[in-house]
Amino acid sequence: xxxxxxxxxxxxxxxxxxxxxxxxxxxxxxxxxxxxxxxxxxxxxxxxxxxxxxxxxxxxxxxxxxxxxxxxxxxxxxxxxxxxxxxxxxxxxxxxxxxxxxxxxxxxxxxxxxxxxxxxxxxxxxxxxxxxxxxxxxxxxxxxxxxxxxxxxxxxxxxxxxxxxxxxxxxxxxxxxxxxxxxxxxxxxxxxxxxxxxxxxxxxxxxxxxxxxxxxxxxxxxxxxxxxxxxxxxxxxxxxxxxxxxxxxxxxxxxxxxxxxxxxxxxxxxxxxxxxxxxxxxxxxxxxxxxxxxxxxxxxxxxxxxxxxxxxxxxxxxxxxxxxxxxxxxxxxxxxxxxxxxxxxxxxxxxxxxxxxxxxxxxxxxxxxxxxxxxxxxxxxxxxxxxxxxxxxxxxxxxxxxxxxxxxxxxxxxxxxxxxxxxxxxxxxxxxxxxxxxxxxxxxxxxxxxxxxxxxxx
Numbered sequence: 001x002x003x004x005x006x007x008x009x010x011x012x013x014x015x016x017x018x019x020x021x022x023x024x025x026x027x028x029x030x031x032x033x034x035x036x037x038x039x040x041x042x043x044x045x046x047x048x049x050x051x052x053x054x055x056x057x058x059x060x061x062x063x064x065x066x067x068x069x070x071x072x073x074x075x076x077x078x079x080x081x082x083x084x085x086x087x088x089x090x091x092x093x094x095x096x097x098x099x100x101x102x103x104x105x106x107x108x109x110x111x112x113x114x115x116x117x118x119x120x121x122x123x124x125x126x127x128x129x130x131x132x133x134x135x136x137x138x139x140x141x142x143x144x145x146x147x148x149x150x151x152x153x154x155x156x157x158x159x160x161x162x163x164x165x166x167x168x169x170x171x172x173x174x175x176x177x178x179x180x181x182x183x184x185x186x187x188x189x190x191x192x193x194x195x196x197x198x199x200x201x202x203x204x205x206x207x208x209x210x211x212x213x214x215x216x217x218x219x220x221x222x223x224x225x226x227x228x229x230x231x232x233x234x235x236x237x238x239x240x241x242x243x244x245x246x247x248x249x250x251x252x253x254x255x256x257x258x259x260x261x262x263x264x265x266x267x268x269x270x271x272x273x274x275x276x277x278x279x280x281x282x283x284x285x286x287x288x289x290x291x292x293x294x295x296x297x298x299x300x301x302x303x304x305x306x307x308x309x310x311x312x313x314x315x316x317x318x319x320x321x322x323x324x325x326x327x328x329x330x331x332x333x334x335x336x337x338x339x340x341x342x343x344x345x346x347x348x349x350x351x352x353x354x355x356x357x358x359x360x361x362x363x364x365x366x367x368x369x370x371x372x373x374x375x376x377x378x379x380x381x382x383x384x385x386x387x388x389x390x391x392x393x394x395x396x397x398x399x400x401x402x403x404x405x406x407x408x409x410x411x412x413x414x415x416x417x418x419x420x421x422x423x424x425x426x427x428x429x430x431x432x433x434x435x436x437x438x439x440x441x442x443x444x445x446x447x448x449x450x451x452x453x454x455x456x457x458x
Contacts, residue, residue, distance in 0.1 A: 028081040028119035035174035039328040039381040044174020045084040048074045058186045067133045080120040085112040087170035091134035142382040155228035157286040159293035165221040178218035186210040192231040194246040225295040244280040253304040275322040315341030323420040336393015361391040366455040376427045376450040396449040404438045
């Protein structure tokens with residue numbers, strides 16, 4: 001298990017500064033080395049707000065070597081003498097500039113500390129360029145799973161929830177700092193590089209192909225992907241959707257692209273308009289990974305997905321991707337909502353009603369460990385993806401639906417998706433919105449289903 005480096009702000013203050021770092025900017029001070037998340041306190045950084053990532057990557061699957069140039073456009077939220085980026089030190093930073101001027105930098109664990117030649121006034125927009133290279137290594141999460149840059153037999157399965165983004169590009173990697181992204185990825189022409197957003201162009205020269213992808217809607221970095229393999233790539237329009245899919249030839253996924261619009265049409269009717277300019281998915285051959293991920297616009301699957309899994313990951317485009325929690329302990333706002341959408345899709349297909357799904361989950365005996373985990377705070381990063389987050393989260397929504405009625409319930413979901421589109425919100429915000437739309441107090445329901453251990457009564 002890889003332990004996140006616990007570095008304090010005081011530790012960073014002792015780093016040597018070059019004379020060029022002296023600044024007349026009044027009150028300039030270092031940005032915080034973490035965003036203060038209760039589960040991952042050193043994830044993300046303070047002192048600035050990232051607006052755009054322009055990543056230029058060159059990868060050779062034969063050697064596993066990555067060369068990268070990250071250009072990050074951001075705005076200082078304080079007078080800033082120094083700031084941090086999240087990047088593992090198994091990748092070597094060769095140079096850093098801030099607004100074209102060389103900047104001092106130091107790497108330690110998962111932190112890249114950048115000292116600009118001149119301090120940045122509060123409100124100042126600036127661009128940081130980082131050249132780096134090395135052989136990316138995946139991250140092992142507290143629950144023992146892999147995430148980040150995960151090598152496969154023919155390339156990379158790239159899934160970054162909750163902390164894998166630092167394994168392959170520098171950034172402010174907490175979910176609250178969303179930004180737009182552009183990916184320019186060069187690989188051998190025997191491979192395909194797939195990323196988020198729209199495929200802008202691909203060009204080939206001397207046995208290598210460069211793919212350019214543009215993700216124009218804000219995205220949390222854990223939802224970014226650059227997945228590489230010997231894929232069959234299709235980019236087509238089906239009805240009102242641009243559907244881009246990549247399928248590993250070792251997988252059987254007939255009609256994969258065509259399966260997306262019916263699910264999206266159904267969810268759009270329930271939750272509001274699909275929030276992105278394109279959709280699709282990546283079906284890789286990665287049996288050792290063991291999970292799919294809702295990477296924005298284009299989920300990654302370790303094998304061909306069934307109907308429930310497809311619905312689950314597509315529902316995340318509304319719940320988790322467009323509306324993202326403010327902290328990891330609110331993960332039920334992702335997984336509980338996507339699980340409930342999965343139940344809705346099964347009901348739509350006629351395979352199982354939502355009530356049957358609820359009843360099966362509720363049938364667990366009262367002394368089952370399942371009921372001892374509060375849904376809105378599952379007890380630490382090792383429990384992020386445990387059953388209560390998914391099933392008890394979905395059951396909370398069904399209990400809410402039964403209390404307020406169908407019309408009000410779906411009005412709540414649409415308001416949630418609309419009012420927090422491309423932003424972040426927490427459990428308290430959802431409870432407040434539900435009470436406002438319903439016109440009634442719902443504190444007892446949310447307390448029983450989200451905050452207290454024990455099996456709620458019906």
